[in-house]
Amino acid sequence: MKTGGYPHSGDLVLAKPHRDDYFSRMGLSEQGLMGRREAVRRVCALLAPLVFMVVFAVAGAALAQPSVTAVRIGAHPESTRFVLDLSENIQVNVFTLADPYRVIIDMPALEWKAGDGGQGEAGETQGLVERYRFGLFQQGNARLVVDLRKPATVRQAFVLPPEAGHGYRFVLDLQATDRASFMKTVQVPPAGPTAQPPAAVQSAPQKRGDSRRTVAIDAGHGGVDPGTISVDGTYEKQVTLAVALELKRQLERSGRYNVIVTRQSDIFIPLGERVEIGRRGKADLFISLHADAIANKDIRGGTVYTLSETASDKEAAALASKENKADIIAGVDLGAQTREVTDILIDLMQRETMNYSIEFATLLIPSMERSMQMRANSHRFAGFRVLKAPDVPSVLIEMGYLSNSQDTRYLNSDQGRREIAAAIAQSVDDYFQRHDSRLSSP
Ligand code: ZN
Numbered sequence: 001m002k003t004g005g006y007p008h009s010g011d012l013v014l015a016k017p018h019r020d021d022y023f024s025r026m027g028l029s030e031q032g033l034m035g036r037r038e039a040v041r042r043v044c045a046l047l048a049p050l051v052f053m054v055v056f057a058v059a060g061a062a063l064a065q066p067s068v069t070a071v072r073i074g075a076h077p078e079s080t081r082f083v084l085d086l087s088e089n090i091q092v093n094v095f096t097l098a099d100p101y102r103v104i105i106d107m108p109a110l111e112w113k114a115g116d117g118g119q120g121e122a123g124e125t126q127g128l129v130e131r132y133r134f135g136l137f138q139q140g141n142a143r144l145v146v147d148l149r150k151p152a153t154v155r156q157a158f159v160l161p162p163e164a165g166h167g168y169r170f171v172l173d174l175q176a177t178d179r180a181s182f183m184k185t186v187q188v189p190p191a192g193p194t195a196q197p198p199a200a201v202q203s204a205p206q207k208r209g210d211s212r213r214t215v216a217i218d219a220g221h222g223g224v225d226p227g228t229i230s231v232d233g234t235y236e237k238q239v240t241l242a243v244a245l246e247l248k249r250q251l252e253r254s255g256r257y258n259v260i261v262t263r264q265s266d267i268f269i270p271l272g273e274r275v276e277i278g279r280r281g282k283a284d285l286f287i288s289l290h291a292d293a294i295a296n297k298d299i300r301g302g303t304v305y306t307l308s309e310t311a312s313d314k315e316a317a318a319l320a321s322k323e324n325k326a327d328i329i330a331g332v333d334l335g336a337q338t339r340e341v342t343d344i345l346i347d348l349m350q351r352e353t354m355n356y357s358i359e360f361a362t363l364l365i366p367s368m369e370r371s372m373q374m375r376a377n378s379h380r381f382a383g384f385r386v387l388k389a390p391d392v393p394s395v396l397i398e399m400g401y402l403s404n405s406q407d408t409r410y411l412n413s414d415q416g417r418r419e420i421a422a423a424i425a426q427s428v429d430d431y432f433q434r435h436d437s438r439l440s441s442p
Contacts, residue, residue, distance in 0.1 A: 222268050294401055
């Protein structure tokens with residue numbers, strides 16, 4: 001359902017003033033005291049700063065994003081009104097998804113000035129609303145995902161114009177319903193933002209005869225999916241991006257690697273797309289960065305995961321299923337995805353790839369142990385979707401626990417991030433040196 005219809009308030013039309021207006025305003029309507037040329041010159045000199053100011057103001061207006069200034073929820077047992085206070089009118093697209101029950105609100109890129117609820121899982125249960133998350137879904141598009149406590153229909157969704165001391169407001173009215181009725185409303189917009197594949201971010205196109213190896217670095221989570229959240233409010237998506245960019249810097253500095261990153265800003269990338277970015281870039285190695293959280297706050301240290309259909313233990317299985325829910329958290333309709341990476345069978349090629357992944361993991365762990373805390377039994381196996389490229393050796397690194405205060409401090413520090421990146425970069429060197437020497441030996 002598409003709401004809106006109000007004129008976009010961001011458009012600023014600059015009428016070109018008729019030159020005669022200036023002449024008449026300045027008493028220059030007739031060729032009088034000075035020549036026409038001189039008059040034009042003087043007017044231009046007077047206008048120059050004015051034009052500059054107008055251009056500056058327009059540029060400023062273009063930079064200032066519309067914002068959400070507050071969230072208000074009016075909850076009744078069977079109906080809930082969800083209101084966003086907006087700085088200006090926006091176009092909104094609303095749809096629902098099942099399993100779990102969600103309402104997805106797509107909007108242009110917005111600044112969230114309404115507290116924590118929009119970033120993480122801090123939004124508390126109110127009426128039919130379990131919680132909500134806000135974030136960039138892709139370049140130019142923000143998304144709000146409202147998790148429902150039970151099935152509910154969207155009775156109306158619209159933007160209200162300013163009145164009675166209120167600015168623009170987005171209003172979503174929810175009414176409790178049964179599963180069968182909800183399922184009838186589930187409908188993904190035909191040309192939703194997911195239709196456009198996100199652009200892979202590559203440092204430089206690899207030239208012919210380029211001997212550099214290509215390493216893909218995947219910063220876990222992002223945008224509307226914050227990942228794990230620490231007690232001090234650190235988001236996993238921030239930690240993973242910071243380490244990813246530091247690792248990219250260190251690998252590129254060596255001159256030996258062409259580096260691809262799956263994201264370089266706070267944006268959501270679906271799991272399958274992360275895998276595809278690595279494959280399209282012909283990556284020789286794929287490194288996915290994450291940080292975990294666990295109920296026992298004393299547990300700390302890093303863990304390295306490689307792909308296996310049978311998880312090495314219950315904890316690894318639970319973690320993989322948690323990480324694999326990233327698309328659901330971001331409000332991606334899994335049913336609409338045409339290519340399922342999960343369907344790729346483990347064939348001979350993948351088995352060889354898995355052996356290389358294990359080889360990299362066995363070099364990575366001692367390298368990380370030299371600079372940081374690792375968990376006992378630090379190499380584990382599970383069915384992470386992001387590790388399923390059949391032809392790219394891949395590892396997933398849980399760099400530590402955001403539920404542990406020491407790990408959180410380390411992951412939040414520049415020194416910690418530099419050390420983790422250096423340990424990974426060292427093992428990347430070790431891995432390719434081994435391969436190159438194997439190739440050159442008779
Ligand atoms: Zn994660």
